[in-house]
Amino acid sequence: MAPDERLPADDEVDEAIRRRFDSFVEPTDTSRVLAEVDARRASVTEVGRSRRRLGVTIGLAAAALVAVVVAAVAFQGTSDRRLATIDGPPTTAAACADPWWYLYVLPGDFLTRVVEHPMSALGQFSLETAEPPLTPEQFSARFGDDDGYTDHVPAGDAPWTYRAVPGSPVDDGVLDEIRGLEGVLAFDLGGCDGASQSSPPTTTPTEWPGVGVSDQIEQRVGEVPETLPIPEEHAVPVADESGVRVGFADRRDLFPEDRVDAVRGCLEPALVVDDEDRVVGFMFRDYGFVSREAALTGDFSIRDLRVERYGNDLPVTCVQLPGNGP
Amino acid sequence: MERERLVRFVQQDYSRVVAAVGFACGDRSVAEDAVQDVLAAALDDDRSVDNLRAWVATAALNRVRSRHRRLGAERRAHDRLGALRPPANPGETDISDELLAAIRSLPARQREITALHYLLDMSVADIAASLRISDGTVKTQLHRARGALRAAFSQPSGEVEVVEVDDGSR
Numbered sequence: 001m002a003p004d005e006r007l008p009a010d011d012e013v014d015e016a017i018r019r020r021f022d023s024f025v026e027p028t029d030t031s032r033v034l035a036e037v038d039a040r041r042a043s044v045t046e047v048g049r050s051r052r053r054l055g056v057t058i059g060l061a062a063a064a065l066v067a068v069v070v071a072a073v074a075f076q077g078t079s080d081r082r083l084a085t086i087d088g089p090p091t092t093a094a095a096c097a098d099p100w101w102y103l104y105v106l107p108g109d110f111l112t113r114v115v116e117h118p119m120s121a122l123g124q125f126s127l128e129t130a131e132p133p134l135t136p137e138q139f140s141a142r143f144g145d146d147d148g149y150t151d152h153v154p155a156g157d158a159p160w161t162y163r164a165v166p167g168s169p170v171d172d173g174v175l176d177e178i179r180g181l182e183g184v185l186a187f188d189l190g191g192c193d194g195a196s197q198s199s200p201p202t203t204t205p206t207e208w209p210g211v212g213v214s215d216q217i218e219q220r221v222g223e224v225p226e227t228l229p230i231p232e233e234h235a236v237p238v239a240d241e242s243g244v245r246v247g248f249a250d251r252r253d254l255f256p257e258d259r260v261d262a263v264r265g266c267l268e269p270a271l272v273v274d275d276e277d278r279v280v281g282f283m284f285r286d287y288g289f290v291s292r293e294a295a296l297t298g299d300f301s302i303r304d305l306r307v308e309r310y311g312n313d314l315p316v317t318c319v320q321l322p323g324n325g326p
Numbered sequence: 327m328e329r330e331r332l333v334r335f336v337q338q339d340y341s342r343v344v345a346a347v348g349f350a351c352g353d354r355s356v357a358e359d360a361v362q363d364v365l366a367a368a369l370d371d372d373r374s375v376d377n378l379r380a381w382v383a384t385a386a387l388n389r390v391r392s393r394h395r396r397l398g399a400e401r402r403a404h405d406r407l408g409a410l411r412p413p414a415n416p417g418e419t420d421i422s423d424e425l426l427a428a429i430r431s432l433p434a435r436q437r438e439i440t441a442l443h444y445l446l447d448m449s450v451a452d453i454a455a456s457l458r459i460s461d462g463t464v465k466t467q468l469h470r471a472r473g474a475l476r477a478a479f480s481q482p483s484g485e486v487e488v489v490e491v492d493d494g495s496r
Binding site for chain 2: 017030
């Protein structure tokens with residue numbers, strides 16, 4: 001280890017600390033440890049098999065439920081479907097038949113934390129940590145479509161992602177868990193209308209944003225105030241030392257009225273606010289984080305990609321990050 | 327991970343990693359569970375890991391954090407239901423002396439960084455990479471931890487001053 005990688009030496013204290021620590025390092029019974037590791041491995045394998053079996057059952061039930069919901073939404077018409085889109089306080093999700101929620105993770109915690117709520121019928125909430133961080137390919141392989149959930153990893157090397165989580169309803173306990181997670185950047189509810197997450201989409205291709213959305217972002221982002229207090233109940237602390245927190249406000253008012261339907265479920269920028277209520281950037285669903293400065297100066301690149309999960313190869317615009325998170 | 331590498335790890339690094347994670351979370355048995363879970367999962371993982379000791383420690387710390395959060399959620403659920411509160415982190419008393427008291431007085435992040443630095447001899451850069459924080463944060467936290475531990479060690483035995491620190495955890 002190079003000396004300059006270390007703190008300035010404080011030999012006396014360092015030695016005392018190391019001596020105390022070393023006294024607690026116990027000899028290892030290698031055979032015992034190996035046997036216990038093997039036992040755990042066997043147990044995990046069996047649990048995996050059980051979960052897969054259960055997953056098939058739940059998947060069939062979920063498919064039937066989705067069919068009923070889609071039929072009901074189609075029957076109720078456009079206005080009711082719009083009512084079912086919930087982006088506000090999570091408690092309103094209880095009124096939603098098929099809520100999904102999203103957990104954004106900090107760039108530095110890329111894919112290290114995944115929150116699932118797959119067993120809502122059983123009232124279970126599980127937190128799964130992927131170690132080490134997964135590449136997008138590994139993420140897709142692990143949490144891909146084969147489990148019946150809609151997962152999406154932005155194309156390219158966008159340094160964050162989210163997990164789309166089906167389940168209902170999202171209660172205070174789940175929110176407490178999310179607020180307690182280090183590295184969580186934003187939390188967002190939505191997708192109840194099935195337009196943005198379910199396949200097939202219930203909106204027509206022309207309603208989806210194509211090239212040009214980025215122009216709106218640049219044009220409208222300047223209207224965001226430099227400071228914006230976020231209600232405490234909507235603030236999520238981010239990383240213990242950074243002081244950054246996030247308010248996930250519905251900012252569709254940033255976009256022209258006639259494009260509201262287009263941006264619904266696609267952008268819904270969350271404002272990233274620091275501990276002095278200064279807006280430091282924006283988190284766009286599916287797209288990524290853009291700092292306020294980058295957005296104002298246009299210092300982020302745009303490129304098209306096709307998001308397979310929409311099921312019909314619709315071109316959408318991706319905001320490729322400049323690589324510097326909050 | 328190949329089995330031969332697992333055996334080498336258990337022989338050479340296991341106890342030190344368990345101790346480091348144990349100091350970070352305050353419970354050696356929980357730490358051993360977490361480390362073994364990571365090793366069990368690693369056996370089915372084909373990716374190559376350069377610094378296995380640091381990788382296992384980091385992954386185990388992640389598991390410990392998840393466990394604590396689950397326990398927190400369970401306690402809150404018990405509170406909401408009016409049931410008896412389960413004991414807080416049973417078995418957390420197996421490391422006992424002034425070092426434990428001093429370590430416990432540190433915020434969670436400082437505990438982790440201190441253990442990784444002094445027990446696993448990880449550099450500032452390695453710790454920063456493992457915990458995904460900046461080098462400066464690691465140095466700051468280590469500096470603070472060292473100051474706190476220096477003060478604790480200077481106390482006569484049995485008179486450790488334990489300072490309550492809000493580490494931001496829920």
